Amino acid sequence: DVKVTQSSRYLVKRTGEKVFLECVQDMDHENMFWYRQDPGLGLRLIYFSYDVKMKEKGDIPEGYSVSREKKERFSLILESASTNQTSMYLCASSQPRVTEAFFGQGTRLTVV
Amino acid sequence: AQKVTQAQTEISVVEKEDVTLDCVYETRDTTYYLFWYKQPPSGELVFLIRRNSFDEQNEISGRYSWNFQKSTSSFNFTITASQVVDSAVYFCALTSFFAGNMLTFGGGTRLMVKP
Numbered sequence: 001d002v003k004v005t006q007s008s009r010y011l012v013k014r015t016g017e018k019v020f021l022e023c024v025q026d027m028d029h030e031n032m033f034w035y036r037q038d039p040g041l042g043l044r045l046i047y048f049s050y051d052v053k054m055k056e057k058g059d060i061p062e063g064y065s066v067s068r069e070k071k072e073r074f075s076l077i078l079e080s081a082s083t084n085q086t087s088m089y090l091c092a093s094s095q096p097r098v099t100e101a102f103f104g105q106g107t108r109l110t111v112v
Numbered sequence: 113a114q115k116v117t118q119a120q121t122e123i124s125v126v127e128k129e130d131v132t133l134d135c136v137y138e139t140r141d142t143t144y145y146l147f148w149y150k151q152p153p154s155g156e157l158v159f160l161i162r163r164n165s166f167d168e169q170n171e172i173s174g175r176y177s178w179n180f181q182k183s184t185s186s187f188n189f190t191i192t193a194s195q196v197v198d199s200a201v202y203f204c205a206l207t208s209f210f211a212g213n214m215l216t217f218g219g220g221t222r223l224m225v226k227p
Contacts, residue, residue, distance in 0.1 A: 009155075031213055040121060042203060042217035050212075058214065090157065094213060100147060101215060103157035 003027070006091050006104040013111050019078040021107050023091030030096045032074035034058075034066065037088040037106070046089075049074055050096070081111045114139045116206050118218035125194050126226050133189045133221045135204030141165075144208035146180065146187045147215065151201040163187065194225045 007022035025032065031050050035043040035058075045058030047066040055066050063085060067075045074093075078085055088108050092101040115138040125131045137146065148160040161171065163180050171178045175192045191198055201222045205215040 033214070035217075040219050042116075042118075042219040043205075043215075044217075045214055048212075048214060056212070088155070092157075096213070100159040100162055102159070103149075106155040108155075 004091055004093055004102050004104040006089075006107050008107050009105060011107060011109045013078075013081050013109065015082060015111055017078075017081050017111075019081045019109065019111075021076040021078075021089055021091075021109070023074045023076070023104055024072050025074075025091075025093040025102070026072065027093060027102065028071065029093035029102075030071075031094045031101075032068065033092040033094075033101065034064075034074065034076045035090045035092065036060065037090055043090060046076065078109075081109075083111050085109065086111045114141075114144075114206050114208070114211060114216040116204050116216055116218035118202075118204055118221050120221045121219065122222045122224070124224045124226065127196060128193050129225075130190060130192050131194050131223065131225075133191075133202050133204075133223065135187045135189065135218060137185050137187065137204070137206045139206060139208060141208035141210050144206060144211075147205040147207075148178065148187075148189050149203045149205065151203065151220070153200070157203065160189075191223075194223075196225050196227055199223060199225045 004025045033048040034046045049068040065077045091104040094101040117136045144165045146163045149157040201220045204218045
């Protein structure tokens, strides 16, 4: 069974903290993605990676960075968390061709 | 630029009713792909269907059916005889070769099926 696993379901962090969200996939997929989900706005792409050490900005990269040192792992980093980054974060992976993406269960981050 | 609009933010039906979720898209690409995903309360998005722009045939899978019409740039999703387990948020999404496999999502439609 294919699996995308996010390290935490719920996180509460303080303003100004550095936050790491981890995502691991076991399908040997080339592409990995980080989305942010907010009510009424759907999912918006923050960053994606099509290979190890490769990354591309999505629609809303400001305030975020990413790291992909190994094919199976894609980390999202909030350099200095702010309250407007309180949201649900979803990781996904897919093959290089246009195929369906597989999603993790999401991390609900609250920044106080 | 690509855009997906799901005008219905929330729909409430009673079990066994049929319900249609609307999806309208915009793209300048001639080759593109449309998707529907279901997000149950557990949070994980579940893939339901993919359609490419050259295949306008409607598709049926059990109680689910999809109507793709290029003339109106719509890809609507119908659930027949809805059940409580269908309660979820449903997302329509779009990508194309030139979008680099990046999905553009609509805002989602929350479907509540009451017993």
